[in-house]
Amino acid sequence: RLPSPGETQAFLKGQEVRSLLVRLPGGMDYKTSIRTFTVAADVLEDLCQQMGITDPCEVQEFALFLIKREGELVRPLWPHEYLNSVVDQDVSLHSRRLSWETPLHFENPTYTTTHYMQVLRDYLQGKLLVTPQASAQLARLAALQHCSTAQGDPLAERDLLDYLPKPLRSQVNVSTVKNLMYQELRQLRGCSSQEAQISFIEAVSRLPLFGYTVYVVLRVSQLALPGPSLLGLNRQHLILLDPFNQKPYCSIALKDLHQLHLLSPLEKKGAPGLELNYGSADSPRTIWFELPKAQELKDTIAFLRDSSL
Incomplete structure (x- = not known):
């Protein structure tokens, strides 16, 4: 494949190396450098190595998404696309796991936190279905979120609502969920942030639409x-x-x-x-x-x- 005008121009200007910022779920960033002919697959492979992923099949389950002007255009980048031809001041790159066929493994802290933040975002947006009547399930997931932040502060009602899926916040019995959550927190005493994140992922993996x-x-x-x-x-x-x-x-x-x-x-x-x-x-x-x-x-x-x- 011939280089695009963007790559050719960068090469002629001597811009053989430039910094690149990839947004990860939850507001985390991955900083790297790209050369004139770096393609999306190169950056994904490096990013996955930082998470301890070496299986080529699992690497292919991730994608870089190009987001232009605050969501005006959102699309996955093809593995063979030259990054110099798409990256400019108006766009940002975001990494996302698109497929979940490879069994999850949690040996690497970066891997665990990245997956937790992606799954948490979908859960809080109401994309991983839980019914308002499932108070025990909601309380368990809220308690795991609280433990994952390593907070020992007392739980306020405002905090509890932040741990619930947004579409359900006006439908649940907050008092019931809060009492059940206190029971869960007592059982989770001593649980580390990483252990809580892993338990949260394992719990929501049984919900409808997980992996979609x-x-x-x-x-x-x-x-x-x-x-x-x-x-x-x-x-x-x-x-x-x-x-x-x-x-x-x-x-x-x-x-x-x-x-x-x-x-x-x-x-x-x-x-x-x-x-x-x-x-x-x-x-x-x-x-x-x-x-x-x-x-x-x-x-x-x-x-x-x-x-x-």
């Missing part, structure tokens, strides 16, 4: 949804779930997808859509999803399909 990249869908063709639903994406398929009763609406295997089309918003200030053509030649089917991150979903589906070949 999750998007909020506003509308779907052919379905009358009672409200926003959650669309999970992994290497194998897309699955649409009702976030309230965890009932699956539909599932589409990525290998059955044929074409993806980005759709303009139906209303003036509405969200864009993504149309999917899938199925067999004898039974072709079409479905569309309306969601704010339609472009990101389209690019991520294409990325996962290509990496699975």
